[in-house]
Amino acid sequence: MIKQIIISIVLNIFFSCSAVAQLTHEQQAAKDKGLTLYNQSDWYDSQPLLQIAAEAGDRMAQYYLGEAIRLSKRYTTAEAKRWYEAAAEQGDLYAMLRLSSKDDLCRYMGTCNGTIGEQWRKQAIKIARERAGRGDTEAMIVLYLANQGLAWLEKAAEAGDGFGQYLLASVYESGKGWFLIPGSREKAIGKWFKASAENGFPPGMYLYTNFLYEHGGSETDVGYWLKKTAEAGHIEAMVSYALNIAHLPERYGLPLDLVKAYGFTYMLSKLEGGGVGPEDGKRNLPRVAEKMNEQEIQEGIAFAKEWEKTHPPLSYFDPVYGY
Template identity: 70%
Template structure:
């Protein structure tokens, strides 16, 4: 049995989509077309300057990405647009994602921002532009520029960067269906994001293991490596894995707390209810003020997923053990926590759904 209260998201986590894509083959193009496309794109990317954001633009970008990672596709858009219009390619990509997700397909506006980011070398944007499955194909909103051209360029640049040790490029190659081996290389190189993806891939049955039991060992190894590398979602997954194996409860408690401190929404929810001893199974001292404050933060989220509902449901359960002064202290604690910790996040995959 898992020890946590599952936080279902408003959309699929995208893991199954990534794994499906990793097994798909890609049709090749003629050598002449490939060379022409590569030359044009390389010249374009080499002349693109990196955007320098003002303090206000950077703050808008950071807040916009935080809201995006809380599944708040709508409120994140004007903030992301501030940085996107200033030329920040990461903001451009996430703005395209927010627009696409809020409309359930790639609109002309979303495509504009993907193209802006892709023209600055953003590989995930290139993959979005090369998608064959997007609804815009049926709605007539896709541009005339060939998705195959974008894909060829994404692969060319990703291979070049991967050969130089770029772990993001390795992960992109895996995402683009070039094989699980690329994700394994990124994980071996110490990329905590890739390590978490790899652990989940093995957990979902991908990869081949000759000796029974080695799959489970690999899952544990990579969740642990990713957790130690600072990935809050992996911290939670590793804590849950240890719990399911009847592992050391102190270690479970350690990683659950770390996950919450890193801002992972599911980690925060489960850490809070255990601080309130609902139930008491990991040895945390009873701390109703902290439990109430963390649950209060969850209850105020405005994005997708069930975190706000769970927070609103759990608040009365905690409050019934508290007096009015303690509740006020809990709200004050929540405000301080926000100042000193990363924003709450579902840690959506960069390219997942």
């Protein structure tokens, strides 16, 4: 009961004051670098950087530090739980969901408390309903994730949320939702992946590319979206796009561009996180180089360095509340 009262008091203070941590230049730089590493699946090296901003009171850094710890340890440790609580006490709905998750090994490791978790879940639903009523699409998605009904996710998608559109298409693709007319499910999946792609949401762009490929889309359209997704910094799309513009092989009418192919593959090979990017980059770099002379290779490296200066960091774009 005491813990529940404390939670309510802290949340009331937060929402009445709308307190936001003001980071110094160094703290912001640490946060940005930490998020970059986290989004490249480097859950270990991201932690000390995120901790700098988290200790300064940054809510986002607190949540992602909890995520990095959980993913690296494969369950919510006491340390991860502490950072989720710090973020939740500042109103982070996803942190509240993590604290109330029933699908975590922490239930068996003794680092979760079921009663307190349920209180956080109630707070998340209460706050999300209030925000959703004001048109907040993130809150609508949280309500869906909190098992409050598919209709909330559909509302978020219809309101133009790129993540909501991507998630709704994925949910339909998994077999959820009712479709009475034959073929209407596939049409809805394509519709929402396309909407997410046109919204500029990289995971939506990537899955729309795959949808077109698997459903007889034109080579031109597949190539167009593969290029767009790769140029948005999506690591998995970049792996495929680089091979295509190196013609190893080429399947979508994309012109040969060995310098660009080498540059992209070079960037992938230098990633230090997990996932397919670093391994594929290291494996594919010699294949691209075989088709080039030394000058072209140096131009490819120069292209990569210039790209990194003028574009956002490469990312897997994992969902904020993912696996």
